[in-house]
Amino acid sequence: MDANANAQWLARSRAAVWHPCTQMKTHETLQLVPIARGAGAWLYDFAGQRYLDAVSSWWVNLFGHANPRIGNAVMHQLGELEHVMLAGFTHRPVVELSERLAALAPGGLGHAFYASDGASATEIALKMSVHYWRNVGRSEKRTFVNLAGSYHGETLGALAVTDVTLFRDAYAPLLMGAATVPCPDSRASLGTDTAVAALAAHLQRDHATIAAFIVEPLVQGASGMVMYDAAYLARARALCTQYDVLLIADEIMTGFGRTGTLFAWEQTGAKAPDFLCLSKGLTGGFLPLSCVLTTDAIYTAFYADALARAFLHSHSYTGNALACRAALEVLNIFRDDDIIAVNRRRAGALSQCLAPLAAHPNVRNFRNCGMIWAFEVNSQRGNFARWFFTEALAWELLLRPINNTIYFMPPYIVSDDEFALLAERTLEIVGRA
DSSP states (O other): OOHHHHHHHHHHHHHHOOOTTOOGGGGGTSOOOOOOEEEBTEEEOTTOOEEEETTHHHHTOSSOBTOHHHHHHHHHHHTTOSOOOSSSOOOHHHHHHHHHHHHHSSTTOOEEEEESSHHHHHHHHHHHHHHHHHHTTOTTOOEEEEETTOOOOSSHHHHHTOOOHHHHGGGGGGOOOOEEEOOOOTTSSOOHHHHHHHHHHHHHHHGGGEEEEEEOSSEESTTTOEEOOHHHHHHHHHHHHHTTOEEEEEOTTTTTTTTSSSSGGGGGOSOOOSEEEEOGGGGTTSSOOEEEEEOHHHHHHHOSSOGGGSOOOOOTTTTOHHHHHHHHHHHHHHHHTTHHHHHHHHHHHHHHHTHHHHTSTTEEEEEEETTEEEEEEOOOOTTHHHHHHHHHHHTTEEOOOBTTEEEEOOOTTOOHHHHHHHHHHHHHHHTTO
16 A cells, blocks of 8 residues: 555646546546555555445446456456457357347347447447448438437447537537437426327338437436336337337446346337447446347348448457457356346345435435436535535545436445445435535
């Protein structure tokens, strides 16, 4: 442990690193947090100060930091193959991962295309949907529909179907157009029937030019953990089928057990989406990887002699062997430890632990979906999110509010005692909001 090392790494980081989603000037007064190591649900700085990672480091860490099973799997793969380009070559981890994802995903999604991050997965699904329609002779279908408050990434295509003003406004001149329809937000008076009617009206009017409808199933993360009923998705799927519009399910955040099922779409009881976008928890937070699963019908439309009919998209690290091996071990843990069943049993008990917080007069709209909990805080403080983040660090908690929304999305290995500590200390901070 070295207290001086904290200061050294802070100074070097401020001089050399441009941090994401950050106004760098704030770090003149708000210190960066230098992390030396992680273990389980905890992160540690160079002086030994610990922080409970209650947001899974931007929602990626499923089974704890420095998880030995995933780490050992990656180490073993290092001794065999670190990477080979996937254009003209293949390897065992990418084949095995593709087969296993196809077997686990909603039925009919048997073809996997890989990239390195969630925004890239969104780009792939958008490009693939437009190219599909061109390949089947309907090139006029090249626009998109998204939900109000949706977030799908910050590359230009993904940003075009994102409805979060903070991210969009600065780059609006660069973006293609997309239509936005209402989201059945559980916090508002807008119900499922009204939202479905709005989608139906839009598709009825403009379906001839719409390539795809993109949606975050059950929970919209970046807009404040907006939760809604699975019935909306089932009815949206039927409408997309009726009007010949492809459906993209963005499960970059909701996938891999966050909502109580391996994939949120399972809760709809509906036909599978045409595209399923995956990332974040796919590798348990170890390595960058994303995947788009799609159907035989989509795949077949690109299968031809002409190169121009092929899907013309690539990344240098597509299907990276190390990342695929990490993902395979993540799937092994889900299987071997019956994680979905365990999480379902624990979610109720953990929610009971939060009962005093849910009942606090400063708290409103307390809600839960699987292993995600969220609520808004009534507060008159200016820049509430920054204040709460700073207070939480002082209480050994890593919490990153979205405006005045506090959410918990801890690693699945968080213990009952650790979760109780999270609840008790958050309650203390909320009481001073």
